[in-house]
Amino acid sequence: MLGWYFHWPSVLQLGPDWAPMQFNTALCFLLLALASLLNNHHFLARLISFVLMSIGLITLFQYIFKINTGLDQLFMEHWLFTRTSHPGRMAPNTALCFVLLSIYFAVPIKHRLSSLIIGPASGFAFGLSLMALIGYATGMSFAYGWQELTSMAVHTAFLFFIMSSALLRRQYIFWKDKPFEFIRWQTATLIPLVIFIVVGIKIPHIRTQEIFLLETAEADSELIGNRMELRLAREGAEIVFTPDHEKVLIETMKYFSSVKNYHYRLLINGKVLDADHEDYWEPIAVYDLNYEDSVIQVQLYPSDKKSQSFIRYFYFSIFIAILFAALAVWLLLTNYKRQQTLAMLATSNIRMQILFESSQFGLAILDSHLNIEQKNESFLKVIDHADINSLKEVVDNRKDYESLLDIDKKQKITVATRIKGKSVEVSLSQFGGVGERLLVCKELSSSPDKGHQTDSSNLLDITLNASGCCLCLCDEKGEIFISNSDFDDWQDSNVAAAGRVISQYIHSNDLPEFQDKFKQAIQEKNGPKALECRLSKSGTWEWCTCRITAQADLDSNQELITVNFQSIEDKRKLIRQLEQSVEKLKQANSDVEQFAYIASHDLKSPLVGIKNVSEWLIEDYSDALDEEGQDHLRMIKGRCNRMAALLDDLLIYSRTGTHELVYSDINVKALVKDVCQLHDCLNITDIQGEELHISVDKRALEIAIRNVISNALKHNTNEKKKIRVTIEEKADQAYISVEDNGEGVNEQYFDTIFLPFKTLKPRDQMEGSGMGLAITAKAVRRLRGKIDVSKSELGGLNMTISIPKQRGQL
Template sequence: MKTIQNKTMVGVQQRQWKHLFALISGFVAVLGMLVITSWHLGWTTVLQINPSLVPMQYNTALGFLLAGVATLLLAYGKKSWAVGLSYAFGLIGFLTLLEYVLGVSFGIDQFFMEHYITVETSHPGRMAPNTALCFVLTAISLVAAASMRQHSATTAVTSCVIFSLALAAIVGYAGGISEAYGWGHLTSMAIHTSGAFIVLSITLFTWSWTRQRQSIPPWLSSVGGIMGVATTLLIWQAIASSVSSVTSTTILLTGISATALLAVLIEALCRLRAANVHIELEIAERQEIEDMLQRQAEKLTRANEDLEQFAYIASHDLKSPLRAIDNLASWIAQDVGESLPPKSQEHLTLMRSRVGRMEALLGDLLDYARAGRDAGVAQAIDFGELVQDILETINVPAEFQVDFNPVMPTLRARKSALRQVMMNLISNAIKHHDRPDGRVTITATEVSPNDIEIIVRDDGPGISAEFHERAFKPFQTLQSRDEIEGTGMGLAIVKRLIQNEGGSIQLISPAGQGAQFRIRMPKEMPLPEELPGVGSKQV
């Protein structure tokens, strides 16, 4: 769901950028068309902002018209048309540079019309060399922007150089430094030409930025450094032509130092932003995982509640027909009495025994489903008193001996759970003993500052090693049910209760030396639902 929302948001942002690019590129194209029209109609105010300033040449206006349309086509996905127009105005700029370098004329300067304004113009109709260079770089930038995403750095670098050339011209006009917008005696860059290039370069730079998947592109610091160095060198070169060498050197060193500081600051910004983005992503992922875990926990809780409800209903509904069968068997025994053959009486007794075992099994199933749930809150428990209370509750044969020290450690746990654990272990030791005069020994000791170990040991027949794991599984009995009445759920319930209390149980039973159950539990059981103010009884 979040992925779909992110994609939708990205799509909306891309459409907004597309409309902005279209608006800006339309402005550049309209400016070019307006200047072309002004050349034909003689609107000198449009051609020259001031009569003393250089006009925007016809080929310059044509270049802006083509560049604006190409950028507009690129914004709306018409990449092949955008590349074609980029080659067209880029070729005009490239041929103009060749004319300056080779000192020749290819006849393109006044191809469309004869120029009648030649203020600060070395060759009538010929655009300035810095203007021609800007058009070549703009063409390269647009072609790179129309290609794969990995070329966005090329677009960014070229657009920054264009911006530096145009900014140097603007600074030159503002400071009265003609060398900043005019190279030597050659045609100068018009002031509205420099303004249009600034707008166009910012548009191309923004385009390259929006094409990146990262919020801050990795090449930003490098591009910032290039832009600063280029602007500094251009302005220094212009000022150096009219001031002393000491002053120009100072300007150069100051500019380069400021540029280096700018690059360092941008790099720090990039790293900080990247770290923030990484942290935000980690937080979002962690929140998503927590939400998923919360949903799974709620789902598991509902499933457990349904399972417990099912166990309760099944136990209740199945016990009713069992009671009816037991009652029917009892009535038959009462009505027929001694007239039944001995074999039939034995079968009737066995049937009632099976019914009783089934009822016990259903009860144990319900206990197993509820083990560890709704067992009360943790409280201080005197373990010696707990054992004494259990022995008074269960029926211990007179010949059987249960040894324990009344003074035992106090631990903090849920009393009902610990009581059921000890009752099951003691009852099992008595029930499964092979002699009526057996012995069970119970000890509890602190094995560490945080843990207590409880041992229930008997001197019965023990349990073979191959049955140790099986003994803790549900419905497992190691003796015939006809010999020993049992459901096979006692130790399974014990293990589950102990694990829910944060403890563990281990069975140790050397051959013929009885069984020993070792329970390790925390002395302080932390529970979210633990209630304050529960008193403890000291021995």
């Protein structure tokens, strides 16, 4: 940027025939550096990336639609035009690189699709910059300049190479610890890299063709020069050319260029005589003809056909590169899936081996001929013989052995047999895909006093005893054959060994319902059946929740019923205590209400007497009393009125939280109008909002609205009083806002104005008990709502009541 300002061409253009770095390019690099430094400030980095992307896209838009938006020389008027098609406009591959690199900062790296977006973008920019550097190193202009458009500068390509490499390294560090995302990023990034690697391999061949084109053009330029010299000699041209002689040169040049497929420029003494090509591109061949005192210069440029041949070959190279990239990606993904599958198989084999060796059951793996290939330690303990090598040696009973031979027709066969004098359950099941079988041997206990399964290491016993409730397993007749320790503790005996039925432990009053649920569970088998019943516990009865679940045993075709008892005695005690507390609270509320009524009535009676006496003294003895005496009597009368109002408000406050709420459909707007008419303020009240119907207790809501409007009128000293009521609904809430144009309240008192007996002015200035807003707050709380206070746009106070639209909503 400083090079453009201070006219330093050596900074902008590193070689005399090389393209300079445009001012907009330097500006975009500055923005790219800022985005990289501010990468932790996501908003700023994203904002800069959008600006950078916009500049790149606008530049590409100008190239595609051949328009000029004024962006190229918006910041600087350019004075260097080598290999520049449009003054100040960055190369199209440069603009594309800026768009690609800006994607890294625009898309959050933690986005679920970032590995498929930012990786290929950075890889594509890396490939474009690397190809440009290779082009400058080999003299292949096609690698850094697209047709006759502005070329990418060599230091621009180098900066892109450094920046894209740094961004790729950042992504590698971020994704390497996330295997699945890393392989996706690696695959997506590999595609553009492979494409440019293959294209880079093709560049020397393209360069060879370009050199051949240059040599051919040099020979053709010399040939046309010779022909022009012969034509001039034949026409007898002297030192000064006449228009006819110039016409001969032009005709010769046009004919030759059309035959050889060249664009050309013809100059005489540095002045353009004829041209069919713009002045912004370098010629591929120049020939100077010194004829007399004049210098005739022929400049040849590649034709569109020759350029198209290069483009077609380049596109063909890209197509081949894409095929190679697709093949590489396919091989990479295939290898990754293969490695992943092998890792999963290895992990599964290790887990299976651990389970096989640590199993408490006797396990053995048999081949297709039912010979034992592998057995665990538990198998040796059950069989009690180390030299057994086949299924036939394990199962002595011929009938049981023949039953197991049907394994080819079934997935699993289970038999109970005797091995070495012990009762053993033998299960044979298909295992693997090459005819292998899995043999499971489980020793059965034959001692009835130990129940069906009393080994402490047995997984079933551990599970039952860890359940934390009374649990037993029964048959379809209700006979208990397995019970956990909690159930045995409740009954002070080994229930399974006693051969009892479950109904013996159920209270007689609850037994009919229990038996019905028990039968339903067996017949329907659609989930547990639940009920509450009393279960015997050490000679007493305790309330429990009972869940009965039935399931058929596929091997024995018998019903297996699980009965689960969970004590709810503590819960029922809490419920009874809660009911007692509620009853006591109702009685206390009734007593408070009765006391408030009696106190109000008994206290108001003497107040009325005092008030009447003071009025009589004023009427009958006003002439006998001076002005001060009359003021004292009037003060007594006012204090009596205030005390009476206070007692009335106290009675209302006490009753507000005790009466039963009666919910009904209320038109809020109509209710507000009724309250305003009651206070004779409808003419100064602006009621806004649509008709809103809610389900609410009308008495409580009317008390709240009446007190809020009364407060807005009472404390408004403005001569032109104004009230605005706004009714609206948001989600499941109804909002009623009451605003006034009074003097308002200081914000520090917003939380205290709802306290009982709280007034912000002396009693002599403002008559009131200080209970109005306290009653309002209590009524709103009963409706499960709330009341908020804020400053009003009218200048006074804004009180907003919010309550649920329907009963039960919060």
